[in-house]
Amino acid sequence: MDANQFQQACFSQLIELFKQSKLNKSSQRDKGRVEGFIFAGRSLGLITEQQAQELMQKAHIQVFGQTIEEKQAADKKRQLAIENDDFSYFDVPTIERIKP
Numbered sequence: 040m041d042a043n044q045f046q047q048a049c050f051s052q053l054i055e056l057f058k059q060s061k062l063n064k065s066s067q068r069d070k071g072r073v074e075g076f077i078f079a080g081r082s083l084g085l086i087t088e089q090q091a092q093e094l095m096q097k098a099h100i101q102v103f104g105q106t107i108e109e110k111q112a113a114d115k116k117r118q119l120a121i122e123n124d125d126f127s128y129f130d131v132p133t134i135e136r137i138k139p
Contacts, residue, residue: 045085046094049077053098061102 040048052073059065080086086094099107120128 040085042085045080046090049073049080049086049091050094050098052076053095054102057098057102 056065056069056073059069077086077091081088081091096106099105099110103110105113117128120126
């Protein structure tokens with residue numbers, strides 16, 4: 040397996056992991072398996088940390104339609120709204136809340 044094939048395999052695994060996460064069906068085991076695969080590739084010189092981060096962002100955007108940071112910020116806003124009983128947050132349609 041060359042570096043390009045490895046990176047394609049990483050991307051496929053990340054897509055599947057994020058799809059499962061979106062459905063609330065991912066597990067720590069699945070996440071650990073992908074992390075281990077990427078770690079092995081880094082150890083073998085098939086992928087750099089930067090390339091791995093770029094693949095994660097690309098896969099995340101493909102599945103969720105936003106970067107990891109944007110999704111984390113949106114999740115934090117939602118959690119704060121729940122904690123503060125600010126249900127007006129949910130008056131805005133989801134499609135509008137997730138727009139970057």
